[in-house]
Amino acid sequence: MTVSITPEALFSPRADEPLLHLPLAELVSQTEELLERCDLFRRAARSSLYGQRWRAAGIKPELLQGRAALRRLPFLDGTDLIAMAESRDSLRKALLTRPRIWVTSRGTSGPKKWLPLTLADTAHWFARLRRVSEMLSVEPDAPIPTFVLAINEPMPRVSNALPYLWERADYLTGGQRLEFIVAAMTMLPHNHWDRFVVQKQPQWLMASVDDARRLAQELEVKASRALPGLRRGIFWSQPLDGPAGARAELESTYGLAESFSLYLSAECREMYAECPAHAGLHLWMDGVIHEIIPDGQAPAGHEPPETLFVDQAPPGTEGEYVITTFTEALPLIRYRTGDRIRVLDTAPCACGVTHPRVLFTGRMAASAA
Ligand SMILES: [Zn+2]
Structure with missing residues (x-):
């Protein structure tokens, strides 16, 4: 049971x-x-x-x-x-x-760790994602809809599902009315989605720290000038704080008012996020x-x-x-x-x-x- x-x-x-x-x-x-x-x-x-x-x-x-x-x-x-x-x-x-389904984490080379999930496991993960979405949606002056640029990662990395589930979670709970633009860095040279993104002027950016850095390099003009509407960043896979923390760099690169750290992995079907008090990530005890x-x-x-x-x-x-x-x-x-x-x-x-x-x-x- x-x-x-x-x-x-x-x-x-x-x-x-x-x-x-x-x-x-x-x-x-x-x-x-x-x-x-x-x-x-x-x-x-x-x-x-x-x-x-x-x-x-x-x-x-x-x-x-x-x-x-x-x-x-x-x-x-x-x-x-x-x-x-x-x-x-x-x-x-x-x-x-x-x-x-089976999922795996992002990783370097070599053999991968594969983690199995049943439907109930996936539902639990979705419930966590909904919790995090709710926690980060506390933004009274946000425009409706709020455009989110989510940099996607290839299947079957566990992070691949993130933007899709997040959008559904927001939709099903009537949260922030987020509208996602889901794009992969590998597709950028082929379909130039950055031009569409610049037209749309998203308010949120969600990406791994590496992908956020790569996107900034790819944008033709300085990231904060190309995407002046960006206000918040949600970043994972590397720390935002501490000696090697990427927070100050990413906030200045994109001109963000606020950024949040997110933790997810294939092994842990939970998802932890920094709350709006910016005093660490909450580890869910339940x-x-x-x-x-x-x-x-x-x-x-x-x-x-x-x-x-x-x-x-x-x-x-x-x-x-x-x-x-x-x-x-x-x-x-x-x-x-x-x-x-x-x-x-x-x-x-x-x-x-x-x-x-x-x-x-x-x-x-x-x-x-
Ligand atoms: Zn808190």
Whole structure:
């Protein structure tokens, strides 16, 4: 059994609203209930990704209870997912149920990590996207419609679906009346969509940091002069803050009044965004369990590193981000994302949302993209 998504949860901001403001302790106890309701540990033990590994570590899934039990379980990382994708047989043994689609993250070269999603998993992702869309649509003076230039990435990257789902989410909830211009950088030399975009004068730009930089280089005149109507940018795949942060550069290149950082990956069907208070990205506590491996622990190959639940980590804690998901097709349990986070605060945010806030500050040194 999995988390069932009702049409209300999918399409109604009002149904979602209370969850955003629950006290942290209540969000944690909801997670405990969810763990039990989904029977996560026993269910996951049926997957070849966990069963044997757990037995070898002397773990009896039937005795595991509550999120504290997670700490006894071995970690999983990208190499396990790549190994799983090596043969049809190993994929079949890992799956808990037949998936509808497979997605992958952007990445460099080499073998990819493929993640299966059922329809329910996709619906959950859509509900998250709707939540983020709602959070970022708080813009009372926005023109109607607001034109959004979304730079798309090729299938089956998980980010390919982003502009299409975002547009539907906005449409179905009667949000900001966003009108999307979806364009791919690879098509620019062939159909010159930049000319159409300059005619349309979008107000929002959504893109990976790399694509935003490439587009600025391709525009014939300086980006802020070619697209003077742009006010907000929504950027992913690289940090906007910190030493290598791209925020100041992109805001000045495009003349943006405001920019937001977005986190999404194939492994994590959640989607996190910086809120209008610009005090970090909210990690959604409902539907995923967040741990951090604080920096300064024994190197790989030694004792398994200790973790903290992000909601219990002191502000300023930095380290590797570890997730446990409730994905129906294949939950990821203690998956080391290879992404670095810094915990900003676990107290309620100025925007009113109670879910903890972090910054994604880049990749772990030894991790491939
Ligand atoms: Zn906030």
